[in-house]
Amino acid sequence: MIRFEKVTKTYPGTGSPALDQVSVDIEKGEFVFLVGQSGSGKSTALRLMLRETRPTSGRVYVAGKEINRLASWKVPRLRRQIGTVFQDFRLLPNKSVAENVAFALQVIGRSRTDIRQVVPATLDLVGLEGKADRMPDELSGGEQQRVAIARAFVNRPMILIADEPTGNLDPATSVGIMKLLDRINRTGTTVVMATHDHGIVDQMRKRVIELEDGRVVRDQARGAYGFQH
Numbered sequence: 456m457i458r459f460e461k462v463t464k465t466y467p468g469t470g471s472p473a474l475d476q477v478s479v480d481i482e483k484g485e486f487v488f489l490v491g492q493s494g495s496g497k498s499t500a501l502r503l504m505l506r507e508t509r510p511t512s513g514r515v516y517v518a519g520k521e522i523n524r525l526a527s528w529k530v531p532r533l534r535r536q537i538g539t540v541f542q543d544f545r546l547l548p549n550k551s552v553a554e555n556v557a558f559a560l561q562v563i564g565r566s567r568t569d570i571r572q573v574v575p576a577t578l579d580l581v582g583l584e585g586k587a588d589r590m591p592d593e594l595s596g597g598e599q600q601r602v603a604i605a606r607a608f609v610n611r612p613m614i615l616i617a618d619e620p621t622g623n624l625d626p627a628t629s630v631g632i633m634k635l636l637d638r639i640n641r642t643g644t645t646v647v648m649a650t651h652d653h654g655i656v657d658q659m660r661k662r663v664i665e666l667e668d669g670r671v672v673r674d675q676a677r678g679a680y681g682f683q684h
């Protein structure tokens with residue numbers, strides 16, 4: 456589903472590459488944690504998958520297409536197939552919960568009838584039944600992240616990219632968010648999550664790809680945050 460072939464990314468004006476000859480293959484339906492110290496290249500890897508930045512050399516494939524060869528008018532279609540969730544939720548503050556989720560469908564031209572059906576179903580799925588008319592500032596952090604996940608998933612993307620989704624949440628709330636991401640993964644959506652959260656990674660026992668100074672230093676099935684035999 457996602458393939459990096461000897462991907463190197465050097466940002467202009469910087470000496471050492473943010474990613475250095477990275478090759479990884481992520482299959483459809485996998486759940487993958489991307490770990491590593493701050494500055495090790497995790498966000499750069501995620502941004503390359505979305506074509507928010509381009510590799511200096513090497514190739515990035517998403518769903519069989521080399522995404523850096525896509526014409527720019529096809530990039531929105533690529534991004535439509537990839538849901539994104541961030542540490543800071545990024546909700547629209549002046550829209551209700553339901554409107555935040557509906558907006559993701561409006562911008563891609565889905566019909567009002569569709570939207571009226573799909574939004575409540577998705578809010579139920581993420582555990583926000585009864586909260587459709589709340590505003591983001593009336594919600595807890597965990598609930599706001601559930602809205603963000605509903606928005607990312609409402610279009611049933613092939614891939615969900617999550618960059619530190621539990622970074623602003625307490626451990627108990629984080630567990631709930633991870634259960635939700637796990638449930639989404641079980642529907643067949645490939646999940647790639649960058650995180651510093653040791654507890655979560657150790658608990659979930661999914662594939663772990665560890666970066667250090669832009670290089671893959673570990674790629675382990677059912678891994679922990681730190682290396683364990």
Ligand SMILES: Nc1ncnc2c1ncn2[C@@H]1O[C@H](COP(=O)(O)OP(=O)(O)OP(=O)(O)O)[C@@H](O)[C@H]1O
Nearest residue numbers: 466467469473491492493494495496497498499500
């Ligand atoms: N836009 C940019 N311009 C120049 N250098 C950048 C840019 N973005 C990232 N870098 C550099 O690339 C390297 C990798 O950064 P990246 O953000 O990918 O790491 P990260 O593992 O996601 O870190 P964090 O855990 O802090 O989010 C760092 O040295 C960083 O300073």
